[in-house]
Amino acid sequence: MKVLITGAQGFVAKNLIVHLRERQDVEVLQFSREDSISTLKEMLLQADFVFHLAGVNRPQNPEEFKTGNTDLTRAVCDGIVASGRKIPVLYTSSGQAELDNVYGLSKLGAEQALNELAGERDIPVHIFRLPNVFGKWARPNYNSAVATFCNNIARRQPILINNPDAAITLVYIDDVIAHFIAVMDGKLSGDPFVAVEPAYEITVGALAAQLTAFRDSRETLITEAVGTGLVRALYSTYLSYVPPELFTYEVRKYGDPRGVFVEMLKTPDAGQFSYFTAHPGITRGGHYHHSKTEKFLVIKGKACFRFRHIVSSEFYELFTTGEKPEIVETVPGWTHDITNVGDDEMIVMLWANEIFDREHPDTYALPVGTEA
Known part of the structure; x- marks a missing residue:
């Protein structure tokens, strides 16, 4: 399938071209303002679908609105008629086609040329009056x-x-392109107008x-x-x-003789991410939380996690290594610590379900070896 894109150097076209190049069943023909009308007609003889994205919106001379929008669109229509084939056309118009200004009138004129093509030649026409x-x-x-x-x-x-x-x-470029491709693939159509969703205010x-x-x-x-x-x-x-x-x-790094601690990312309502290191034999932690929870992932080294229930004194111990991705969760009401039991530096990723609040840390020191 050969697809012709006019205005090929524009913002929308650049995104569309990249998406179409990801497909094995589409060959892209590109027409830009440096090309002649005769080149456009030659490309239309090959095309199976036309994305007519070319247009003028900030010319130095107001007359360019008509030549770059209405007249160029009529040239596209003439080329399709000359091809003798019913080549579908998708056109990027503007909401200003409903307004009485020079730009809007030039876009409206382009729409009218395409509607005439559709009515007289039974050629599929799809018009997108795009907002920003x-x-x-x-x-x-x-x-x-x-x-x-x-x-x-x-x-x-x-x-x-x-x-x-x-x-x-506003409409997002990826949503626009998804709608364009859906029209090309016959999965979406309009009569003749097609709206992009979602639109954001x-x-x-x-x-x-x-x-x-x-x-x-x-x-x-x-x-x-x-x-x-x-x-x-x-x-x-x-x-x-x-x-x-x-x-x-760069982000801040906090270090002491045990190793380093680095915060990477915080969220307003889903906690924060960080990592820390520990030298061989070093133990970190030795505290409990009432509500805060954490997830640990050892990505390098060997670790021993120890837990003790702060009321019943129930004790639990487990080992994990960077060789086996395994999440260890801390549970409210259990004091816990982690010890590097390997011979090399240990690196541990950490997620906490809330951003650390120095005024209300919900972190209470209690060595795991201490029974209730």
Whole structure:
């Protein structure tokens, strides 16, 4: 299957091209503004599907709206007619096609040309009136607040907010591409309009605050809830604007004669992650918790975990090594410790179900050897 993508150097097209190249059944033909209309017509003779993504939204001359949107779309339609085949077309329009401005009218004209093609030639046409699309590779300081904010906040450069309460509607690039490919594969269609879901609503001020929180998390170690929804998409987008020289950042290391302790990541409601080391013969712990729980994973060395119930004095002992991934959980009401019983340094990953609170640590010293 040969797929033609117009506007091949644009933000949306770049993402689409990468996704299509991951498939063995698709060959991508690329048309960009450097190519001629005759080249476009030649490509249309080969194409089995057209992603018409080319467009003009910030020209130096307003006349370019018509030539870059309406006229180019008519050229696509003419090329499809000349091919003598019913080549499906997916077009990226804009919500501004409903507005009375030069850009909106040029997009509306493109939609009308495609609808005429569909009506007169019975050719499948799918129109996406996209709101603000965000994601990796959008150009900052152009027409995307998300791209500009991500770029500047990551680099600690100023951002300009005229009205923090202004609401914007966003769709994420990966969701857009998923819808595009579903249309191409015949799994999704419109009559002729197709909407991308989910669409997210956020204010400009809230957007800036969220992106700033991503940056500041490197210092606080407290991560946002980046696993689902808009926050997940914004976090992935934000990271794509971090320059290579900022791919790494240091965290604090606490050391004493026993070894070191390093906190890696904290969450507002699901605890924190850290690791510690212990030299041969060193014992760590010797305390209990009322509510706090922990998970330990020895990733290097040999460990002996000891537990004693703080009321009944019941005792339990177990051994684990880095050779066998095995989680050891601490249980409220049992004092516990861990000893390096090997000949080399021991390294242990640790998750606690809550962020350590120095004012209320829920950690009470009691040697495991002490009976109730």
